[in-house]
Amino acid sequence: MTNHGQLSRRSLLAAAGFAGLSALTGCGSGDDGGDSKDLSKKQDGAMKNYRAGEQFKATKALSISLLHNNNPVYPTKKDWLFWQELTKRTGVTLKPVDVPLSDYEKKRSLLIGSGDAPFLIPKTYHPSEVAFVSSGAILPVSEYVHLMPNFRDKVKKWNLEPELDSIRQSDGKYYLLPGLHEKPKSGYSMAFRTDVLEKIGASLPTTWDEVYDTLKTLKDEYPDRYPLTDRWSTNTVYPAAALVSYLGQAHGIHAGWTYENVTFDRKARKFVYTGTTDQFRQVVEYLRKLVAEKLLDPESFTQTDDDAVKKLLGEKSFAISANPQELVQNYRFNLEKQVKGAKIEMIPVPVGPAGPVVLDGIRLENGVMVSSKALKSDNFVAMMQFLDWLWYSDEGQAFCKWGVEGVTYTKSGDSYALKSGISLMGSDPKAPKDLQKDFGFFNGVFTYGGSWELVSSSFSPDEKKFQDAMAERKQLPIAPPHPLESAEQEQVTLWETPLKDHMNQNMLKFVLGKRPMSQWEAYVAEAKAKNSDRLADLHTKAYERYRKDNG
Amino acid sequence: MVNARVPANRASVKRAAVSRASVNRPTRGYRVFQGVNGIVLTLVVAVTLYPFLNIIARSFSGERQIRAGEVTLWPKDFNLTTYRIVFGDGTFWRSYGNTVLYTVVSTVVAMTLTTVYAYVLSKKDLRGRGALIGIAVFTMFFSGGLIPNYVLITSLGLKNSIWAIALPNAISVFNLLVMKAFFENMPGELEEAAQIDGLSTYGILWRIVLPLSKAVIATMLLFYTVSFWNSWFSAFLYMDRTELMPATVYLRNLIAGATTGGNAGAGTDQLSQAAANIQSVTIVLTALPILAVYPFVQRYFVSGVMLGAVKG
Numbered sequence: 098m099t100n101h102g103q104l105s106r107r108s109l110l111a112a113a114g115f116a117g118l119s120a121l122t123g124c125g126s127g128d129d130g131g132d133s134k135d136l137s138k139k140q141d142g143a144m145k146n147y148r149a150g151e152q153f154k155a156t157k158a159l160s161i162s163l164l165h166n167n168n169p170v171y172p173t174k175k176d177w178l179f180w181q182e183l184t185k186r187t188g189v190t191l192k193p194v195d196v197p198l199s200d201y202e203k204k205r206s207l208l209i210g211s212g213d214a215p216f217l218i219p220k221t222y223h224p225s226e227v228a229f230v231s232s233g234a235i236l237p238v239s240e241y242v243h244l245m246p247n248f249r250d251k252v253k254k255w256n257l258e259p260e261l262d263s264i265r266q267s268d269g270k271y272y273l274l275p276g277l278h279e280k281p282k283s284g285y286s287m288a289f290r291t292d293v294l295e296k297i298g299a300s301l302p303t304t305w306d307e308v309y310d311t312l313k314t315l316k317d318e319y320p321d322r323y324p325l326t327d328r329w330s331t332n333t334v335y336p337a338a339a340l341v342s343y344l345g346q347a348h349g350i351h352a353g354w355t356y357e358n359v360t361f362d363r364k365a366r367k368f369v370y371t372g373t374t375d376q377f378r379q380v381v382e383y384l385r386k387l388v389a390e391k392l393l394d395p396e397s398f399t400q401t402d403d404d405a406v407k408k409l410l411g412e413k414s415f416a417i418s419a420n421p422q423e424l425v426q427n428y429r430f431n432l433e434k435q436v437k438g439a440k441i442e443m444i445p446v447p448v449g450p451a452g453p454v455v456l457d458g459i460r461l462e463n464g465v466m467v468s469s470k471a472l473k474s475d476n477f478v479a480m481m482q483f484l485d486w487l488w489y490s491d492e493g494q495a496f497c498k499w500g501v502e503g504v505t506y507t508k509s510g511d512s513y514a515l516k517s518g519i520s521l522m523g524s525d526p527k528a529p530k531d532l533q534k535d536f537g538f539f540n541g542v543f544t545y546g547g548s549w550e551l552v553s554s555s556f557s558p559d560e561k562k563f564q565d566a567m568a569e570r571k572q573l574p575i576a577p578p579h580p581l582e583s584a585e586q587e588q589v590t591l592w593e594t595p596l597k598d599h600m601n602q603n604m605l606k607f608v609l610g611k612r613p614m615s616q617w618e619a620y621v622a623e624a625k626a627k628n629s630d631r632l633a634d635l636h637t638k639a640y641e642r643y644r645k646d647n648g
Numbered sequence: 649m650v651n652a653r654v655p656a657n658r659a660s661v662k663r664a665a666v667s668r669a670s671v672n673r674p675t676r677g678y679r680v681f682q683g684v685n686g687i688v689l690t691l692v693v694a695v696t697l698y699p700f701l702n703i704i705a706r707s708f709s710g711e712r713q714i715r716a717g718e719v720t721l722w723p724k725d726f727n728l729t730t731y732r733i734v735f736g737d738g739t740f741w742r743s744y745g746n747t748v749l750y751t752v753v754s755t756v757v758a759m760t761l762t763t764v765y766a767y768v769l770s771k772k773d774l775r776g777r778g779a780l781i782g783i784a785v786f787t788m789f790f791s792g793g794l795i796p797n798y799v800l801i802t803s804l805g806l807k808n809s810i811w812a813i814a815l816p817n818a819i820s821v822f823n824l825l826v827m828k829a830f831f832e833n834m835p836g837e838l839e840e841a842a843q844i845d846g847l848s849t850y851g852i853l854w855r856i857v858l859p860l861s862k863a864v865i866a867t868m869l870l871f872y873t874v875s876f877w878n879s880w881f882s883a884f885l886y887m888d889r890t891e892l893m894p895a896t897v898y899l900r901n902l903i904a905g906a907t908t909g910g911n912a913g914a915g916t917d918q919l920s921q922a923a924a925n926i927q928s929v930t931i932v933l934t935a936l937p938i939l940a941v942y943p944f945v946q947r948y949f950v951s952g953v954m955l956g957a958v959k960g
Contacts, residue, residue: 169905170905207795
């Protein structure tokens with residue numbers, strides 16, 4: 098789980114470190130000068146006419162270093178079929194630098210900062226690449242995507258240009274090759290105890306008004322309990338981060354753990370501060386109503402995940418935020434053990450004033466950074482072609498996810514099936530082998546994104562139902578590019594945290610009824626005193642500048 | 649300093665009490681003092697021990713009881729699943745082996761270097777002694793920082809070798825100063841006598857000084873062993889391959905995996921059990937060997953720490 102779209106304290110720290118370091122060593126990004134564009138001498142091992150849909154095979158054996166996130170669930174093994182088959186198909190041997198998942202970001206910063214980074218640096222979430230841009234240690238990959246036919250093909254086919262624009266820096270380039278999704282994949286929504294709803298004659302809600310009615314019906318039946326108690330309030334600065342996020346989505350704004358300080362106002366063609374928009378106020382008022390009528394447990398905003406789940410399992414509540422995995426592996430699994438006849442289902446995100454929409458920008462996933470050192474290598478072109486094949490071609494993606502046809506899986510039509518004796522995430526507890534642990538496929542370092550057919554091929558029935566319903570919805574329009582210059586970025590960093598804290602604290606006060614709604618205007622004025630307007634103006638200025646410079 | 653004074657006082661009080669007791673019975677005030685003392689210390693012991701016992705109990709308890717917060721001092725629904733998962737993993741044993749190897753080698757290197765350095769510094773007539781102390785103490789206050797250190801170790805070619813762990817941490821300045829103070833307190837006459845009897849400088853160190861320094865050596869040994877045993881950061885920094893990682897890094901990663909859950913191979917009884925008490929199992933497993941060693945060196949430890957601290 099990540100907090101999308103916000104610079105974490107750690108990455109800011111890394112950024113500061115880098116600024117200091119580059120000042121000390123006087124290193125700049127310009128040392129390659131004019132010949133960085135001339136790739137004619139860097140063709141070693143590259144294919145002459147590499148095209149989309151074509152199998153990449155290096156014309157001579159190559160080895161490429163890679164930062165590898167060692168996931169304890171499937172610890173790296175040297176004898177994984179993945180490594181062997183990859184070399185067989187592409188002629189490339191990957192040389193992984195194993196980094197424990199627990200401290201991946203730390204080591205990544207260290208390696209990049211010390212100039213010792215491997216060529217390929219995957220598992221990087223935007224905007225953490227921003228911290229490395231000014232040091233020049235990371236390649237502006239947008240300059241080299243002409244070497245990547247599959248990547249360009251998918252961007253064009255799935256119309257992902259606006260998304261890519263959103264990760265461009267003030268120089269107009271982007272430094273991260275993100276994972277690309279054909280359709281937005283949703284994560285979180287509410288889950289209800291359907292057996293209880295059935296008993297009291299209520300049905301699953303589809304809109305937020307119906308959610309209110311359903312909770313009310315539950316409350317009438319069980320007046321001593323809170324029908325909804327929620328989680329995802331710890332390990333994040335946002336209270337009830339998931340609930341507020343998908344409630345915000347129904348109002349067309351980024352709230353909760355997808356919170357963004359500025360929202361683009363399409364009518365006025367300018368950015369506004371999210372925390373004081375009308376939509377945000379509606380979110381707050383809705384939650385306030387739920388708390389006031391004792392439909393939503395006020396502890397939802399502070400308790401740990403464990404405590405929330407405990408209440409659900411102890412039948413002290415009947416609804417909770419969920420994702421498909423938690424639904425199956427935690428709630429349903431444990432409920433069936435503890436409560437006889439318990440059933441729980443996850444609903445598609447209830448529809449609100451913004452209509453059936455999903456958030457913008459979620460078709461990009463974490464992705465790969467390329468070390469600037471790679472450009473000096475004779476194999477550079479071959480490496481980019483390899484990267485393109487492995488992460489962006491249909492064959493490469495299917496290979497990373499499911500493995501080798503006939504060995505690890507069989508395919509009939511659009512559906513993939515694992516060979517018998519192979520299990521995936523507990524799909525067959527008796528199977529002697531595991532697709533991740535023993536073969537090295539379905540590895541988070543290589544497997545994400547892709548066509549809807551491929552992405553949905555691994556959904557459980559519950560997830561498929563949920564995702565299919567969500568995939569029907571329209572994506573909110575993406576904000577136009579508005580990259581900040583580094584001095585502006587520093588200014589924004591100083592403003593953002595106090596504003597975010599102010600928003601969070603007051604949201605809680607309003608929702609819990611500790612501050613009357615009549616004080617909303619006062620709250621808006623406080624935010625202004627904390628530079629909310631200046632922050633929005635700065636983004637508007639950046640947007641106008643970018644539009645002028647880049648058409 | 650405070651620590652040094654308290655036991656001294658207590659000892660003198662005790663001595664006074666003993667001598668008085670031989671003349672007449674202890675005063676009522678003193679008995680009250682003893683009673684209060686006993687109660688307070690028992691409470692302190694209880695407060696210190698409780699979290700530890702709780703951790704042990706949790707590591708053996710069932711998932712539901714842990715989640716419900718029912719486990720206090722005694723395991724409930726006795727359960728070894730998490731231990732079995734951790735033990736059944738070949739990587740765990742390899743990293744445990746690494747930990748033992750790294751700890752033993754690093755401690756031997758550290759003890760040798762620290763002892764020799766401290767002994768040299770304890771010689772007051774040594775020329776350049778101030779500078780030697782200055783160099784050591786300087787590193788206590790200033791360090792090159794993470795990235796320069798990493799660049800240094802890498803360019804020395806120490807990456808992915810045990811020396812990346814053993815050498816940079818070989819001399820802890822704090823330990824060095826304690827040891828130096830200890831050596832300084834040794835009567836100079838002993839060494840003079842040995843010199844007259846014809847022992848060389850190294851002979852004096854090896855045959856006279858070290859045998860008389862068991863207390864401080866045991867203490868330093870314990871300090872170094874514990875710190876190397878528990879350390880994970882240098883291994884994390886300088887090791888690129890999973891099979892080189894010590895148990896601390898392995899367990900740290902395991903905790904991260906169990907708590908982020910995510911696409912874990914969960915949905916099975918085993919993993920939800922593991923997620924519930926992986927942390928306590930980890931703590932027990934890493935602390936156990938040190939705990940087992942402690943009673944044997946504790947005797948030296950108490951006297952050793954004090955010995956360097958007070959002059960006179």
